[in-house]
Amino acid sequence: MLACGFVLGLGAQPANAGGCGFDLRQLQFQGSDLEQSACLLRTVHVGGVVDAAPAKIPDGMRHLVDRPMRVWKDALRKHIALSGLTEKALGGSLDAPLSSVLREDGGRISAHYFVIHDTSWPWLDAQPFPIDTDSQVNDLGFYAHASTAMAHVFVNRLGKTLTTHEFEEPWRATKLENKVIGLHSRGLFLHVELVQPRRRDTNGPAGNDALAPEPGFTTAQYDTLALLYMAASVRAGFGLVPGLHAAIDDGLTGGHDDPQNFQLEEFAAALIRLQTRLSALSTNLVSTDSALAKEPGVR
Numbered sequence: 191m192l193a194c195g196f197v198l199g200l201g202a203q204p205a206n207a208g209g210c211g212f213d214l215r216q217l218q219f220q221g222s223d224l225e226q227s228a229c230l231l232r233t234v235h236v237g238g239v240v241d242a243a244p245a246k247i248p249d250g251m252r253h254l255v256d257r258p259m260r261v262w263k264d265a266l267r268k269h270i271a272l273s274g275l276t277e278k279a280l281g282g283s284l285d286a287p288l289s290s291v292l293r294e295d296g297g298r299i300s301a302h303y304f305v306i307h308d309t310s311w312p313w314l315d316a317q318p319f320p321i322d323t324d325s326q327v328n329d330l331g332f333y334a335h336a337s338t339a340m341a342h343v344f345v346n347r348l349g350k351t352l353t354t355h356e357f358e359e360p361w362r363a364t365k366l367e368n369k370v371i372g373l374h375s376r377g378l379f380l381h382v383e384l385v386q387p388r389r390r391d392t393n394g395p396a397g398n399d400a401l402a403p404e405p406g407f408t409t410a411q412y413d414t415l416a417l418l419y420m421a422a423s424v425r426a427g428f429g430l431v432p433g434l435h436a437a438i439d440d441g442l443t444g445g446h447d448d449p450q451n452f453q454l455e456e457f458a459a460a461l462i463r464l465q466t467r468l469s470a471l472s473t474n475l476v477s478t479d480s481a482l483a484k485e486p487g488v489r
């Protein structure tokens with residue numbers, strides 16, 4: 191599955207692209223959804239070097255990928271409202287379809303991949319990293335312009351979001367989509383950017399942004415990322431395949447280096463926290479429904 195690179199077929203059209211072997215006709219990577227996740231979640235190192243070995247998918251994520259998700263919808267909707275959030279802030283209404291693409295054989299498929307990025311911004315030159323509550327770092331207004339709104343949703347270090355393109359809108363943000371698959375990939379990938387400032391490595395070339403904070407992201411960011419993953423997956427009807435930008439572009443020339451210092455275990459832990467919360471709300475929903483059902487005249 192790994193290190194397939196380009197496998198040239200007849201007519202010099204690559205049949206599979208990138209390190210996870212994206213099939214240009216079937217519009218999917220090689221293997222089952224879990225195997226694809228293991229390839230696409232490989233650790234990303236400085237300079238965009240991606241581990242050769244597949245990621246070990248933590249249990250908190252393993253039992254979500256490719257599993258039925260609509261069962262969570264009512265509880266998720268309630269959780270969003272109780273948290274003072276809106277569905278719009280999480281990529282759009284839970285009732286709306288996701289973006290989709292048309293395969294060569296005429297089959298239409300809904301968005302299948304949940305891509306995690308870091309903004310690599312603000313760039314601090316050689317200044318030290320500020321605290322996570324820094325107002326400039328957390329200013330999501332920076333991403334609200336046509337030239338900066340390069341993903342569906344942005345998540346700052348406080349876990350606050352800005353939806354710049356709802357998940358229903360086809361949008362491309364990787365080299366694989368833009369340079370290899372082309373226009374007909376629009377709609378297959380959903381893109382979430384986690385705000386992460388970067389610094390210059392003084393041993394590197396001028397203007398480089400090689401250094402990222404450690405840890406790379408805050409707990410609030412992982413919690414919001416989990417919420418976005420669940421919201422998108424509920425809309426898909428199944429657990430989407432998560433992936434890291436650099437792992438998706440691995441094997442392609444000039445790929446990006448994000449996200450840096452992403453901790454898969456932290457993301458999985460956030461997914462477990464969210465599922466625990468949703469399970470409790472589901473129980474309440476069921477008991478409220480039964481109570482209402484027993485009450486004459488109340489429906």
Ligand SMILES: [Zn+2]
Pocket residue numbers: 306307308435446448449
């Ligand atoms: Zn990226």
